[in-house]
Amino acid sequence: MAARGHLVGALMFLIAAAVGPALPDWAVSLAAIAFANALVVLGLVVMWRAGLVSFGQALYYCIGAYAVALIARWTGFTDAVALVAIGGVGAGIVAALVGFLLARYREIFFAMLSLALSMILYGVLVKTESLGSTDGFSVATPTFFGLSLHGDKLILALYWLTLGIDAIAAAAVGYYFRSIAGALAAPIRDNEIRVEFLGVSVTGIVHGKVVIAGTLGGLGGALAALTIGHVDPAMAYWTTSGGFVFVTILAGAGSVAAAFVGSLLFEAARSIAVDVMPGLWQMLLGAVLLLTILFLPEGLGSLAARVGKRGEVKR
Amino acid sequence: MSEILAVRDLEKTFGSLVAARDITVSIPAEQTVGVIGANGAGKTTFINMITGHLVPSKGTILFENKDITGLPSREITRLGISRSFQVAQIFPTLTVRENMVVAAAIARRGGGMLGAVTTPVHSPAALAEAEATVELFQISRYADTPAGLLPQGVRKLLDIGMAVVGWPRLLLLDEPTSGISIEEKFDLMQVVMSALKTRRITVLFVEHDMEIVGRFADRVLAFYEGTVIADGTPEQTLGDAKVQELITGVKARSAGTSHV
Ligand SMILES: Nc1ncnc2c1ncn2[C@@H]1O[C@H](COP(=O)(O)OP(=O)(O)OP(=O)(O)O)[C@@H](O)[C@H]1O
Numbered sequence: 001m002a003a004r005g006h007l008v009g010a011l012m013f014l015i016a017a018a019v020g021p022a023l024p025d026w027a028v029s030l031a032a033i034a035f036a037n038a039l040v041v042l043g044l045v046v047m048w049r050a051g052l053v054s055f056g057q058a059l060y061y062c063i064g065a066y067a068v069a070l071i072a073r074w075t076g077f078t079d080a081v082a083l084v085a086i087g088g089v090g091a092g093i094v095a096a097l098v099g100f101l102l103a104r105y106r107e108i109f110f111a112m113l114s115l116a117l118s119m120i121l122y123g124v125l126v127k128t129e130s131l132g133s134t135d136g137f138s139v140a141t142p143t144f145f146g147l148s149l150h151g152d153k154l155i156l157a158l159y160w161l162t163l164g165i166d167a168i169a170a171a172a173v174g175y176y177f178r179s180i181a182g183a184l185a186a187p188i189r190d191n192e193i194r195v196e197f198l199g200v201s202v203t204g205i206v207h208g209k210v211v212i213a214g215t216l217g218g219l220g221g222a223l224a225a226l227t228i229g230h231v232d233p234a235m236a237y238w239t240t241s242g243g244f245v246f247v248t249i250l251a252g253a254g255s256v257a258a259a260f261v262g263s264l265l266f267e268a269a270r271s272i273a274v275d276v277m278p279g280l281w282q283m284l285l286g287a288v289l290l291l292t293i294l295f296l297p298e299g300l301g302s303l304a305a306r307v308g309k310r311g312e313v314k315r
Numbered sequence: 316m317s318e319i320l321a322v323r324d325l326e327k328t329f330g331s332l333v334a335a336r337d338i339t340v341s342i343p344a345e346q347t348v349g350v351i352g353a354n355g356a357g358k359t360t361f362i363n364m365i366t367g368h369l370v371p372s373k374g375t376i377l378f379e380n381k382d383i384t385g386l387p388s389r390e391i392t393r394l395g396i397s398r399s400f401q402v403a404q405i406f407p408t409l410t411v412r413e414n415m416v417v418a419a420a421i422a423r424r425g426g427g428m429l430g431a432v433t434t435p436v437h438s439p440a441a442l443a444e445a446e447a448t449v450e451l452f453q454i455s456r457y458a459d460t461p462a463g464l465l466p467q468g469v470r471k472l473l474d475i476g477m478a479v480v481g482w483p484r485l486l487l488l489d490e491p492t493s494g495i496s497i498e499e500k501f502d503l504m505q506v507v508m509s510a511l512k513t514r515r516i517t518v519l520f521v522e523h524d525m526e527i528v529g530r531f532a533d534r535v536l537a538f539y540e541g542t543v544i545a546d547g548t549p550e551q552t553l554g555d556a557k558v559q560e561l562i563t564g565v566k567a568r569s570a571g572t573s574h575v
């Protein structure tokens with residue numbers, strides 16, 4: 001079951017990578033940002049399976065983005081792969097610290113505490129004039145193992161880098177879901193007392209999920225910063241967090257792949273909506289969210305699961 | 316027979332309320348001990364202290380000669396003491412088999428949090444262990460039923476099965492027959508007790524039905540206002556004058572109270 005899933009997943013990433021050169025720049029760049037954001041969504045899925053929602057995941061997104069931007073600016077170091085790794089690790093460390101607090105809370109308190117932390121970062125960045133306050137600042141052009149690329153080649157390279165990191169993250173999260181810690185998500189949602197009495201620290205497991213989600217958020221923010229070429233405090237703003245939660249609900253917690261598909265749909269819909277009917281974007285968001293919750297409460301992923309049900313698939 | 320559990324001068328107070336006091340009991344391996352007492356006598360409190368759910372205010376608890384007083388419940392579980400609950404504690408959205416697999420996988424894993432991340436939940440060993448325990452408790456025909464939809468008796472069996480799947484050496488059953496109709500009680504206890512005998516588990520079970528106590532216990536402890544007022548064979552304890560006056564004589568039984 002897992003082997004077949006890996007094969008299908010790998011194939012999907014290869015196809016996505018192969019069509020890149022055939023697409024116009026704007027589409028590649030849109031897809032790169034969508035697939036960067038999908039990492040944040042994947043992190044939210046990890047937590048959501050245990051019944052936890054964070055309304056402040058933009059905290060890690062912003063930390064990953066600013067880490068990349070600041071290191072490039074202060075040190076002149078521009079290697080894309082290393083910068084993204086630093087963004088992920090940096091956000092993961094913050095999540096590990098914040099986790100000591102967060103892991104003790106559930107439900108609305110967990111959600112709102114996450115939000116509070118992201119708003120603090122937003123506030124600090126807005127007040128920091130040396131970093132451009134609300135305007136933010138530009139990110140230096142990244143290099144790839146010493147190679148400088150420009151124009152469409154640069155965009156394509158970032159797109160491929162994003163896909164590569166997505167593939168690794170998807171495989172790692174898939175592995176995690178099949179582990180005891182990952183599989184304990186539903187039991188924790190169902191009955192924490194029993195989990196404790198079986199001999200596992202629920203707080204420890206939740207802490208782990210916070211760190212995984214934070215690391216993924218940081219990777220996503222780092223990749224987005226490189227692709228957009230600019231960072232600003234809005235990356236930590238609550239509407240950014242809200243967007244990630246939106247895609248998570250749209251995608252559902254059922255499958256890893258849904259996070260990527262959902263994120264791509266979201267970015268595409270946003271760019272079209274903003275062009276075609278400015279101002280109606282929020283209305284469209286609301287309508288889609290309403291329809292998803294009413295008719296597809298387990299998200300897009302459950303559609304695919306239903307189709308694939310005959311052959312295999314568990315949960 | 317060697318001693319598996321030794322409790323000395325155990326006491327638990329909640330503010331001014333004394334829920335347990337002067338409890339000194341020694342239990343040899345493979346004994347089946349019944350615990351009786353009216354509502355609020357301190358039976359659940361006693362179990363909660365042994366399993367680490369409550370920290371005693373005073374006294375010591377030795378399990379296999381190791382001091383476990385005040386250890387967190389998950390460490391005590393890992394040492395080999397399991398429990399079931401007055402109200403069955405299961406995972407309602409998972410099937411019976413998945414409930415058991417999760418319990419089996421946790422019990423089998425090594426080394427704390429790292430083990431939890433690196434061990435697959437559906438290992439062949441965990442699956443086999445889960446399957447065997449589902450059979451042992453005779454709930455195979457419910458294996459694919461979500462646990463939230465189970466009849467009360469099966470729910471209880473699953474709860475106890477999940478405590479047993481990790482091969483504990485001491486099992487504490489808090490009112491295994493609570494919420495079960497009188498007709499079903501006996502059969503349920505029969506299934507449970509023969510399963511536990513097969514695995515040679517030392518058992519301490521809380522029970523309000525004296526017929527069941529007399530039938531299944533090798534020894535009976537009687538609790539009254541937090542302390543043990545009689546300790547002996549079922550005949551001795553149930554025949555004790557104080558026990559008859561304070562516990563069995565009075566119809567002080569009401570079902571459905573729930574302290575976890
Ligand atoms: N966590 C707690 N905080 C305060 N008081 C408690 C707590 N747990 C138990 N008690 C009190 O301690 C006393 C003993 O309770 P316990 O639950 O041990 O009784 P029990 O013998 O299990 O009764 P039952 O047959 O109703 O289950 C009761 O007076 C109860 O109200």
Ligand SMILES: [Mg+2]
Binds near residue numbers: 358359360401489574
């Ligand atoms: Mg009780």
